[in-house]
Amino acid sequence: MKILSILIKNKGKVVSRDKIMMSLWNDDEFVSDNTLTVNVTRLRGRLKDELGLNNFIKTKKGIGYMV
Numbered sequence: 001m002k003i004l005s006i007l008i009k010n011k012g013k014v015v016s017r018d019k020i021m022m023s024l025w026n027d028d029e030f031v032s033d034n035t036l037t038v039n040v041t042r043l044r045g046r047l048k049d050e051l052g053l054n055n056f057i058k059t060k061k062g063i064g065y066m067v
Contacts, residue, residue, distance in 0.1 A: 003036075003043055007057060007067045016064040040065060 006023055007015055017036055025031045040057060047053040058066050 001043075003039060003065075004047075004057075004067075007065060011067055014060045014064050014066045018064075020064065 002024055003020060006020055017033070021031060021033075021036055024036075040059075044057055047056050056067060060066060
């Protein structure tokens with residue numbers, strides 16, 4: 001849910017993938033770029049299934065995510 005918190009704090013603005021990753025994981029540990037993609041996909045699924053929020057998180061290709 002940290003991803004959702006970051007996006008809501010920046011509502012209406014695109015949050016870069018790098019900014020999200022730096023907020024979630026330490027600089028000294030390797031985290032695949034795909035890890036963020038998987039986590040956002042799972043979060044989208046939960047938002048849709050539990051709250052009926054389809055397309056709540058928008059992808060800005062090559063930049064990041066926004067709500």
